[in-house]
Amino acid sequence: MEIRQYFNEGLLTLAIEGDLDAASSIEMDNVIKAAYVGQKYHILINCKLLNYISSAGLGVFISYLEDFKAQRGSFVFFEMNEEVYGVFELLGLHNIFNIVKTETEAKNLLNT
Amino acid sequence: MQNRTNKLYLLLGSLLYWLSSLGFIWGELASSDMGQFLLSLLIICSLIAHLWFFNQHSKHDQTFEAEQIFTKVLTFGIITFAIAIVPFVLGKMDILLTYKWEVIIRRFSAYIYLLFFLYTFTIYRKLMHIRKDTTIIRQWDSLLVVLVLASLCNLKGVPFSNTFPILLYIMGAIMLLPLIFRVKWIALLKGKEKWLILLFLLVLLTINTALIGLYVYSDLGVYTDQGINQSMFLSNVFMGLVIGGVSAYHLASFLILLFYLPLSSVIEEQKSEIKSYQEISKVLHKEGDRETFDHLFKVCFATTLSNSGWYIYIVDGKGEIVHTNNIKDVDIQLLSQRIGFEQLMQIEAKRGYYSFPDLKKRRYVFTNEMPYRSLLVLPIFTQNNSLKGVICLLKDFVYGFDADLINLCKSYIDQAKLAFENTRLIKQTIEDARYKEEIEIATKVQEALIPSSFPKLEYCEIAAFNQSARDVGGDYYDYSMIDDYSMAVVIGDVSGKGAAAAFHMAQMKGIFQALIQLCLPADNFLVMANHSISNCLEKNRFITLIYLAFDFGFRNFTYSRAGHCPILYYNAEQDEVSYLQDEGMGLGIIRNNSYTNFVEAHQVDLHVGDVIVLYTDGLVEGRSNSEKNEPFGYERLKNCLRAYNQQSAAEIKTKIQDKFNLFTKGRNDTDDTAVLVIKIKHL
Numbered sequence: 001m002e003i004r005q006y007f008n009e010g011l012l013t014l015a016i017e018g019d020l021d022a023a024s025s026i027e028m029d030n031v032i033k034a035a036y037v038g039q040k041y042h043i044l045i046n047c048k049l050l051n052y053i054s055s056a057g058l059g060v061f062i063s064y065l066e067d068f069k070a071q072r073g074s075f076v077f078f079e080m081n082e083e084v085y086g087v088f089e090l091l092g093l094h095n096i097f098n099i100v101k102t103e104t105e106a107k108n109l110l111n112t
Numbered sequence: 113m114q115n116r117t118n119k120l121y122l123l124l125g126s127l128l129y130w131l132s133s134l135g136f137i138w139g140e141l142a143s144s145d146m147g148q149f150l151l152s153l154l155i156i157c158s159l160i161a162h163l164w165f166f167n168q169h170s171k172h173d174q175t176f177e178a179e180q181i182f183t184k185v186l187t188f189g190i191i192t193f194a195i196a197i198v199p200f201v202l203g204k205m206d207i208l209l210t211y212k213w214e215v216i217i218r219r220f221s222a223y224i225y226l227l228f229f230l231y232t233f234t235i236y237r238k239l240m241h242i243r244k245d246t247t248i249i250r251q252w253d254s255l256l257v258v259l260v261l262a263s264l265c266n267l268k269g270v271p272f273s274n275t276f277p278i279l280l281y282i283m284g285a286i287m288l289l290p291l292i293f294r295v296k297w298i299a300l301l302k303g304k305e306k307w308l309i310l311l312f313l314l315v316l317l318t319i320n321t322a323l324i325g326l327y328v329y330s331d332l333g334v335y336t337d338q339g340i341n342q343s344m345f346l347s348n349v350f351m352g353l354v355i356g357g358v359s360a361y362h363l364a365s366f367l368i369l370l371f372y373l374p375l376s377s378v379i380e381e382q383k384s385e386i387k388s389y390q391e392i393s394k395v396l397h398k399e400g401d402r403e404t405f406d407h408l409f410k411v412c413f414a415t416t417l418s419n420s421g422w423y424i425y426i427v428d429g430k431g432e433i434v435h436t437n438n439i440k441d442v443d444i445q446l447l448s449q450r451i452g453f454e455q456l457m458q459i460e461a462k463r464g465y466y467s468f469p470d471l472k473k474r475r476y477v478f479t480n481e482m483p484y485r486s487l488l489v490l491p492i493f494t495q496n497n498s499l500k501g502v503i504c505l506l507k508d509f510v511y512g513f514d515a516d517l518i519n520l521c522k523s524y525i526d527q528a529k530l531a532f533e534n535t536r537l538i539k540q541t542i543e544d545a546r547y548k549e550e551i552e553i554a555t556k557v558q559e560a561l562i563p564s565s566f567p568k569l570e571y572c573e574i575a576a577f578n579q580s581a582r583d584v585g586g587d588y589y590d591y592s593m594i595d596d597y598s599m600a601v602v603i604g605d606v607s608g609k610g611a612a613a614a615f616h617m618a619q620m621k622g623i624f625q626a627l628i629q630l631c632l633p634a635d636n637f638l639v640m641a642n643h644s645i646s647n648c649l650e651k652n653r654f655i656t657l658i659y660l661a662f663d664f665g666f667r668n669f670t671y672s673r674a675g676h677c678p679i680l681y682y683n684a685e686q687d688e689v690s691y692l693q694d695e696g697m698g699l700g701i702i703r704n705n706s707y708t709n710f711v712e713a714h715q716v717d718l719h720v721g722d723v724i725v726l727y728t729d730g731l732v733e734g735r736s737n738s739e740k741n742e743p744f745g746y747e748r749l750k751n752c753l754r755a756y757n758q759q760s761a762a763e764i765k766t767k768i769q770d771k772f773n774l775f776t777k778g779r780n781d782t783d784d785t786a787v788l789v790i791k792i793k794h795l
Contacts, residue, residue, distance in 0.1 A: 022609065029652070055607035059652035062701050066651075091656065091675035092697025092710050 003031050011110060012040040013103075017049035020057035028060045036064065041073025042110045046103065047080040053087055065096065074098060078106040118168045125161030126223075128154045133219040137212050145268075152268040159263045159350055162226065166234040167256065178239060178297045179305055182312040185232050189319040192228035196221045196326050225323065226351070233354045236361050240294035248294060255287040262349035277349045284353040292357070292364045298372055299379070306369065306376060313366040320359050327355070392527050401500075401535050405492070408528040409435060409503050412490065412521045416513060418505040420484060425501040439506065443482055450476045457491060457499060464522050465490050470510045486512035492525055495533045547610065554584040554614035561621050562589060562786075569599070571664040571795060573761035576788040577769050579730075586613035586655075587728045587784040588620055592628050597665035600628050603676065603726040603788055604657035612653075619648055620655060634659050634672035635713035638699065642674070646703035654700035658726060662718075667795050669724075670715045674699050677729055680749060682757045684721030684792075689754045691746065692716070722792045723757050723764060725749070730785035731768075737777035744775050761791040 001024035004015040012035055020028060035043060061075060068074055076098040080088070088094050100106050132154040135147065175181055199218045202209065209217070237252060262280045301309060392411060402425065409423045420438035424431040433444060448454075456466055468487040471477045477484055484506040492500045503521075507513070558580060566574040576589060586606025593599050602624050606616040623644045627637055637659045645655060656676035662669040671679060675698025678691040697710035727749070734744040748771065756767045768787055 025652075055605075055654070056652070059607055059654065062654060063650075063652035065701075066703075090677065091654070091701065092695060093675075093701065095695075095697065095710055096702065 001027065003027065005031065007040070010040075011042050011044055011107065013044040013046060015046040015049065019052040019054075020050060020060075021052065021054040022056040025054070025056040025060050028057065029063075032060060032064050036067060036071075039071075041068055041071040043068075043073070043075050044103070044106050044110070045075060045077045047077050047084060050080070050084055053084050058087070058091065058093065061097065062093075074110070076100060076106040076109055078103055115172065118165055118172075121161045121165040121168070125158045125165060128158035128161065129223060130219075132158065133215065136219070137215050148268040152266050156263050156266050159226075159266070160260060162230055163234075163256070163259060163263075166230045167237075169231075170234040170237050173235065173238065175235075176238065178301065178309060179312075181235055181238060182309060182316070185235060186312055186316055186319075188228050188231060189316060189323075192224050193319050193322060193326075195224045196323060200326060225327070228323075229351070229354045229358055232358045236358070239297050239365075240291050242294075242297045242300070248291070251287060251290055255284070255291065258284045258287055259350060259353060262353055265349045280349045281352065284349075284356075288353070288357050288360065292360045293368075295365050295368050298365070298369050301369075301376075303380070306373060310366070310369050310373070313362060313369065317362050317366055320362050324355060324359065327351075389523070389527060392524060401532055404528055404531045404535075405501055406435065408492070408524060411524050412503055413437060413505060415520055415524070416488070416505055416507075416517045418488075418512075419508045420506040421504055423501060423503045426499055431502070439484075443484075444504075447476065447482075447484070447487070451487070451489075453489075456489065457502065463491075464525075465518055467513055467518065469513070472510070483508045485510045488513040488518065488521070490521055490525060492528065494536070495529065500532060550611040551584050551609075554609075554611045555580050557611075557614040557618060558584060558587070558784075561618060562587075563591070566591070569593075571792065572599075572662075573791045573793055574601075574788065575761040575765040576786070577765055578787075579769075579785045581730065581784050584614065585609050585730070585784045586617040586620075587730065587786040588617045589726065589786055589788045590621060590624060592625070594628065594631060594661075597663060598631075599662040599664070601660045601662070601726070601788070601790065602657060603728065603786065604655055605676065605728045606655050607653050612650075616649060616653065616655070620645070620657075633713055634661055634670045635708075635711045637661075638672045638674050638696075638711045639708050642699045642703070642707045645699050649700045654698040656698045656729075660724070660726075664718075664795060667718045668715055669718060670713055672696060672711055672713045674711065675701070677727060677732060680725035680727070680753055681716070682721075682723035682725075682753050683719065684723075684757075685719040689750055689757065691750070718792050718795060720792055720795055721757075723753060723761070724790040725753055725764070725768070726788040726790075728784065728786045730783035731772060731787060733783065734772060734776045734785060736775050744772055748775070761789045764791070765789045 001016065001018035001020055004017070006013040006015070014031060016028075018024070032043070035041075065075075077088075078100050079102065080099055085094070085099065088097065088099060098106075098109055100109060132151045135151040135154070175184065199214070199221055202214075202217065240252070241248060258280060262277075262284065265277050265280065298306075392407075405423065405425055409421070412418075413421050418437075420436075422433055422436040422439055422444055425434045426432070433441065436444065451466075451468065466489040468474065468476065468489075471485055471487055472479065476487075486507045486509065488505045490503040490505070492503065494500050505513070505521075558578070562578055563576070564578075566576070574591060578587065578589075586604075586608065588605070589601075589603040591599060591601045604617075604620055606613045606620065608616075620641075623641055627640055627644075630640075632640060638657065641657065641659075649655070654675070657674040658671060658676045658679060659674075660669050660671040660679075671692070673679070673692075673694055673696035675696060678693060680689070681692050682689050692714065694714055695710070695712050697707065702710065732744055732746055732749060736742050736744070749768065752768050752771055753764065756764050759767070765787060768789070772785065
């Protein structure tokens with residue numbers, strides 16, 4: 001897995017490429033922890049190249065959910081493929097995470 | 113013993129030589145053809161005996177150092193020269209001696225002359241044979257054969273054509289040529305030794321030339337007319353080859369050494385660098401990371417001849433000034449602040465070093481404030497690009513760190529990096545072993561907590577299988593008869609693997625067994641379970657679960673799904689297989705009262721022959737062994753139930769298990785797989 005980070009207009013975008021499994025979730029955790037410490041509470045997650053997400057990968061986002069909410073921040077996922085969306089849906093996570101189609105939608109969501 | 117036999121050859125050779133000399137003194141014998149033939153035969157035998165002796169002697173000689181060999185040769189050479197010049201000096205000084213004495217003196221000097229060249233010739237074999245191979249040994253042996261043949265030219269009274277000696281000279285030259293350039297010992301000379309050897313060779317070359325001069329002059333000049341027919345050296349191919357070989361070797365060694373001298377310093381520098389690397393790596397690889405870092409700092413400090421310095425060692429992302437040399441902490445802080453040390457370490461493109469050649473000019477330090485004028489910052493990154501520490505070196509003058517010094521430090525750092533990598537690998541190996549142990553424990557826990565067999569029940573049959581994977585997870589299922597008409601069934605999966613997952617599974621069993629006594633509605637069961645679990649589960653873990661409450665009296669079941677894979681249901685009345693679609697969030701994802709909003713309870717009517725299949729994600733996500741790498745998936749599972757729904761629970765379970773194993777061909781070793789089949793047989 002590879003994570004690319006872009007930071008502009010006060011928004012941090014993380015583009016995840018490959019499989020987010022137990023092994024790579026450690027890196028994901030570090031990235032999000034760094035964002036939190038760096039007070040970047042609005043995070044866009046580009047899932048276009050995310051092939052697979054395991055429960056450990058989901059655990060990373062779940063574990064920071066409350067912390068970011070407390071700072072009035074949030075995660076917004078976009079361009080998620082069906083398979084990955086299926087995993088989110090199965091767990092009921094589509095109810096608590098923002099999952100949108102495009103990056104523009106995601107940005108609009110965060111700006112409002 | 114060998115030595116003594118060998119000495120006999122010398123004695124024999126010497127004896128034969130002097131016997132022939134006596135023959136010359138006893139003039140009559142020398143004047144007859146027959147006498148000359150016999151005398152020359154004696155000489156030939158003597159030559160071969162000497163050759164044999166010296167060849168053996170050099171083989172067993174214990175001197176291997178070029179310097180020692182040349183010292184011996186030089187000493188011998190000076191003595192030989194002193195003796196060989198005697199007859200010449202006598203001739204020059206017009207000192208008349210009797211014929212007998214003249215012959216004796218001349219013979220003696222000639223004998224020493226012979227010994228010197230044979231000794232030198234054979235002892236050089238040792239030099240030629242440094243780093244020898246079979247070719248060189250063969251070349252030497254064939255040269256010896258040519259020499260023995262050459263000695264035959266001394267035979268008198270047998271008419272040789274002139275071509276024979278010439279042919280021998282050519283053959284000898286061909287044999288000698290590759291041997292002359294065997295001068296590998298030059299490359300092994302150390303430091304001043306080279307100059308000493310060069311001097312030795314110069315002196316040897318002089319003596320060598322003088323001796324050749326004597327040889328030529330004495331033969332052609334003074335003595336030839338005086339009835340000593342032919343001296344043993346005249347048209348003597350044997351001696352010609354020996355003297356030629358020795359002279360050529362002297363000349364070649366001298367010239368090659370001379371031209372090698374300017375290059376040698378470079379080669380020696382490289383040698384010493386290699387040696388220091390070896391020493392460093394030896395020290396580095398023995399100790400822990402911290403000690404290695406300490407050592408690395410000391411080496412860099414010493415080699416750059418720095419005046420002051422400090423290093424920072426990073427543990428768990430926090431840097432700590434560990435060691436300082438001739439610098440106060442206050443100064444370090446001031447300097448770090450001014451050069452923007454923190455920012456420097458965060459730059460994305462990781463550079464090997466940062467050099468500040470003139471601190472004063474850039475206003476990093478001021479006169480009378482600190483003595484430091486140049487600074488070298490060396491960040492040390494590990495193999496996976498995390499910062500391990502920083503070494504800072506200071507000098508009291510500007511431009512203190514040139515490219516060479518920086519490169520040297522960088523190569524030391526590379527060595528240290530290897531050491532860090534090694535420690536990391538060792539740690540990983542230990543962790544792997546620990547992980548394996550953990551997995552074993554988890555497997556045992558899982559086996560103990562999951563029911564392996566089910567009793568015969570009145571209303572339904574239950575069958576289940578549980579396949580543990582290499583990375584055992586937290587799959588769990590259980591059932592409980594609440595009263596005669598009600599039964600609770602649960603299937604769940606704790607996220608994560610290993611002992612921790614198994615531990616949470618045990619907790620889940622406890623919660624399930626406790627809550628089941630309360631006869632809660634399905635959705636309330638999940639809310640309560642979520643509440644209990646939230647308090648004891650790490651933040652990044654969650655549990656997926658399905659809770660089913662069967663009421664055989666009312667012929668229905670209610671269920672609630674908490675993020676778990678949907679129930680596969682065969683409706684016997686409508687003969688239809690479907691997944692029960694609904695909403696439901698995993699346990700431990702939302703850890704407050706709002707969880708209630710995310711769970712639903714559904715009621716389904718039961719009929720005789722209905723089949724309910726519960727399973728964990730390991731089943732639908734199991735990958736095929738083919739190149740497509742596709743998952744087993746929901747559709748295959750559905751088709752399975754469609755095909756076998758008329759069979760017993762145990763048979764359906766076996767069919768699913770077989771299909772799954774056939775599909776994955778035993779490759780499914782990353783996740784556990786659990787399947788529970790319930791078939792209603794009587795209502």
